[in-house]
Amino acid sequence: MPPAQKARNWRLHVIGTRKKTYILDNLYFGSLVRDAERDITPKRCFKDFVREERNPQIIDLLSAKDLSAYCEIIVSELGQGRAYNFILGIQNALKRHDQNSKCYLRMQTQNEQDEMLARQEWRSQRFWGKPRPCDICGKEGKMYGSPWGVPAVLTLCKRHYNLLFFSSSSFTAIIIAVFAVLAILVMGSIFQLLTAMFIASLFLFLRAVPWWKKL
Numbered sequence: 001m002p003p004a005q006k007a008r009n010w011r012l013h014v015i016g017t018r019k020k021t022y023i024l025d026n027l028y029f030g031s032l033v034r035d036a037e038r039d040i041t042p043k044r045c046f047k048d049f050v051r052e053e054r055n056p057q058i059i060d061l062l063s064a065k066d067l068s069a070y071c072e073i074i075v076s077e078l079g080q081g082r083a084y085n086f087i088l089g090i091q092n093a094l095k096r097h098d099q100n101s102k103c104y105l106r107m108q109t110q111n112e113q114d115e116m117l118a119r120q121e122w123r124s125q126r127f128w129g130k131p132r133p134c135d136i137c138g139k140e141g142k143m144y145g146s147p148w149g150v151p152a153v154l155t156l157c158k159r160h161y162n163l164l165f166f167s168s169s170s171f172t173a174i175i176i177a178v179f180a181v182l183a184i185l186v187m188g189s190i191f192q193l194l195t196a197m198f199i200a201s202l203f204l205f206l207r208a209v210p211w212w213k214k215l
């Protein structure tokens, strides 16, 4: 079976005194909206606003007023979700323009999609890679999204990034496993059990270490 093709983002082109292109979500909108259209049978359908061409000079354009009217009807039929937000996005974009402006929707070409994703990737790398002061010690670090599975966005220097492992759930799992093994091994002797508990406590103590400023 060929791999499922990902939906590309939609573009809303508004042509008028203020020409503007809006990049919209990448959902399979045609199929999502069809049910709502079937129930209300609006004068125009989503596909009436969709064009394949990129050149507005050679295509049949529609008025922003018509698209706004369509959005208003269809949005009342859609439950909260991506399709609803998609239509709301179009409505909000059109509000910024004269209702006599011309407009059309089209899906991005594969090239445009690739370029957009490359740009987003570049921006995201630039954002995450930018040097920032470490949240713990203030030395130069960078931002991490849930480092070692710790549920937080933290800015950490290299050292505190590595130390943070002791605060992760992987480390907690290790503590539990080590304690369980020790407890099984020394069962029968209260002194040995206390030793096992002491070792486990030391491990638990290590969980706080990453947050020490002096380290």
Ligand SMILES: [Zn+2]
Pocket (backbone or CB within 6 Å): 134, 135, 136, 137, 138, 139, 141, 156, 157, 158, 159, 160
């Ligand atoms: Zn640090």
